[in-house]
Amino acid sequence: MRKAMASCLYLALICSLATVSAAQATTGAASTPKAPVSSSHQEVAGKPRVVHQVIYTNRLYGFSFYLPKSWKGYSIVEKDWDGTNDSEAHLVEHGPLILIRHPLWTEDEPYEDIPIMVFSRKQWREVNDSVLDVTAAPSPPGEIGRNHTYVFAVPPRFFYDYSNGWEEVCRILNGDPLRAFSPSVATSIHSPRTGAR
Numbered sequence: 001m002r003k004a005m006a007s008c009l010y011l012a013l014i015c016s017l018a019t020v021s022a023a024q025a026t027t028g029a030a031s032t033p034k035a036p037v038s039s040s041h042q043e044v045a046g047k048p049r050v051v052h053q054v055i056y057t058n059r060l061y062g063f064s065f066y067l068p069k070s071w072k073g074y075s076i077v078e079k080d081w082d083g084t085n086d087s088e089a090h091l092v093e094h095g096p097l098i099l100i101r102h103p104l105w106t107e108d109e110p111y112e113d114i115p116i117m118v119f120s121r122k123q124w125r126e127v128n129d130s131v132l133d134v135t136a137a138p139s140p141p142g143e144i145g146r147n148h149t150y151v152f153a154v155p156p157r158f159f160y161d162y163s164n165g166w167e168e169v170c171r172i173l174n175g176d177p178l179r180a181f182s183p184s185v186a187t188s189i190h191s192p193r194t195g196a197r
Contacts (some may be wrong), residue, residue: 062183073103084136124151145178
């Protein structure tokens with residue numbers, strides 16, 4: 001999924017550059033660059049401008065997620081993902097599903113959440129070996145990061161409801177926003193459970 005989104009963004013960048021070049025050719029724009037305009041946003045004395053971002057950090061699982069400033073005031077919704085393992089009499093496994101929710105989200109006008117599935121390393125191997133099925137889609141979740149204990153992934157087709165802001169969520173995910181680190185405490189919530197919920 002990340003490769004497809006990256007390809008789309010790359011194609012859009014090429015089209016934009018071609019459009020700018022074509023516009024300069026038709027307007028007769030000079031090819032020499034203009035002198036930089038003085039601005040408080042410029043780099044000063046070789047120091048890069050600091051871009052302040054909103055950062056969600058989850059020490060339990062060991063990751064930080066970088067968000068645009070417009071997500072200040074986000075909320076976190078914690079759910080579970082469920083999966084079946086047909087080789088063991090329909091054993092049901094589960095794990096955390098963390099939703100980062102846009103601050104403008106309401107019941108009447110929901111915005112697209114950023115879903116992060118958390119897998120143990122063993123569960124992730126089973127997902128990739130098609131032993132553990134965690135989605136109805138024909139493809140598995142897409143990995144966005146890992147540490148020595150957990151693998152973090154997004155569900156395939158999660159944005160197919162096309163809620164407000166789904167394009168922005170895809171752009172955020174395409175920007176490699178997750179940074180994994182060692183979790184503070186290993187948890188045992190990934191143990192398998194059987195039966196219906």
